Amino acid sequence: MDILKPTESELEILQILWQNGPSSVRFVNEELTKQREVGYTTTLKLMQIMFDKKLLSRTEEGRYHLYKAEIEEEATQINLLEKFVDATFRGSAMKLVMQALGNHDSSKEELEEIKKLIESKMQK
Amino acid sequence: MDILKPTESELEILQILWQNGPSSVRFVNEELTKQREVGYTTTLKLMQIMFDKKLLSRTEEGRYHLYKAEIEEEATQINLLEKFVDATFRGSAMKLVMQALGNHDSSKEELEEIKKLIESKMQK
DNA sequence: TTTCGATTACGAAAATTTTCGTAGTAAAAT
DNA sequence: ATTTTACTACGAAAATTTTCGTAATCGAAA
Incomplete structure (x- = not known):
């Protein structure tokens, strides 16, 4: 199962x-x-x-x-x-996301990508 | 340990x-x-x-x-x-973040919070 | 003080996950 | 054809995690 x-x-x-x-x-x-x-x-x-x-x-x-x-x-x-x-x-997925973002370095491109995803979600 | x-x-x-x-x-x-x-x-x-x-x-x-x-x-x-x-x-923390954002609903406030965190990280 | 009820201590069993030894098999090398 | 090599099959042991029965303990109630 x-x-x-x-x-x-x-x-x-x-x-x-x-x-x-x-x-x-x-x-x-x-x-x-x-x-x-x-x-x-x-x-x-x-x-x-x-x-x-x-x-x-x-x-x-x-x-x-x-x-x-x-x-x-x-x-x-x-x-x-x-x-x-x-x-x-x-x-709380949000808590996880904050934690993951806070504790891992990420490139501008990656951050940009996430930002886009967030903005698209905020439209709805 | x-x-x-x-x-x-x-x-x-x-x-x-x-x-x-x-x-x-x-x-x-x-x-x-x-x-x-x-x-x-x-x-x-x-x-x-x-x-x-x-x-x-x-x-x-x-x-x-x-x-x-x-x-x-x-x-x-x-x-x-x-x-x-x-x-x-x-x-890949980014992959995880994208996945988490993609598959869980979140409020505008939460998204706003994440967006702020991202923007602050992009400054550096 | 005795009994009752709730708690802790202890040990072992059950369940799950991981590891590996040994034997069997078949192709490749000699 | 025989030997060597590289696999697979199988079963059991080891390690880890989870569960629980039984006995001992101690305070509260009677």
């Missing part, structure tokens, strides 16, 4: 697949290892579990499997964001 | 303490129960664990304990936000 609430490790794997497209376990594991030590079979097992949960699909390519994310990045982000706002900011 | 990364259940308890100030286990449990069924001893045990971890402090008030959050709401939010942005938006 909670297909849209992947665990932290699952999310790490999804990120790699979203960024690189369908990949082998080997590749995913190598990407993960750039951040921290992870055993190959650990990654394999996780991806098999995710396959069972239908978070991933896979195709046989010769003698190995190519795994593909079966949930969309943006839909997942929206879903996780919703839960995060509730749990951490008691549902 | 991960004092600023409370678990989900711990965060629920912290929210209640942040909102209501120092409280008894009974009170916290009643608040939790408003959202979902939780046994009294479950809440008690969690708060005792949090006490051991120094997430909470407590004082004896007659025959019961008054528990108090020992970590600050805002510091915790900032910390969790940081991790969330990394895990879910690959570190």
Whole structure:
């Protein structure tokens, strides 16, 4: 049911697949290892579990499997964001936005973009 | 060490303490129960664990304990936000902000506030 | 003072998530 | 054809988080 609430490790794997497209376990594991030590079979097992949960699909390519994310990045982000706002900011998206803007540097272009979005929302 | 990364259940308890100030286990449990069924001893045990971890402090008030959050709401939010942005938006706070603004309704006043913050940041 | 009721202490079980060892398999290299 | 290499499958262990039953404690009520 909670297909849209992947665990932290699952999310790490999804990120790699979203960024690189369908990949082998080997590749995913190598990407993960750039951040921290992870055993190959650990990654394999996780991806098999995710396959069972239908978070991933896979195709046989010769003698190995190519795994593909079966949930969309943006839909997942929206879903996780919703839960995060509730749990951490008691549902106040505004508080989160203020906090995020306050604590992260951003370029003029990015700020301009956000400003435009706000202005368009204020029209309504 | 991960004092600023409370678990989900711990965060629920912290929210209640942040909102209501120092409280008894009974009170916290009643608040939790408003959202979902939780046994009294479950809440008690969690708060005792949090006490051991120094997430909470407590004082004896007659025959019961008054528990108090020992970590600050805002510091915790900032910390969790940081991790969330990394895990879910690959570190792009802007993407998160756009997503949050796009998917949550907000009042003119709130939007105005954000706009002001952005304009002040654009000055620099 | 005794009983009752509410609370805390403690330990263990259950559930979830993460890790990894071992064995089996098949293609590639020798 | 045999060996080596690189995978996958499987199951179980470890670690973490959550839940709760039972016993002990202590103040309040009778």
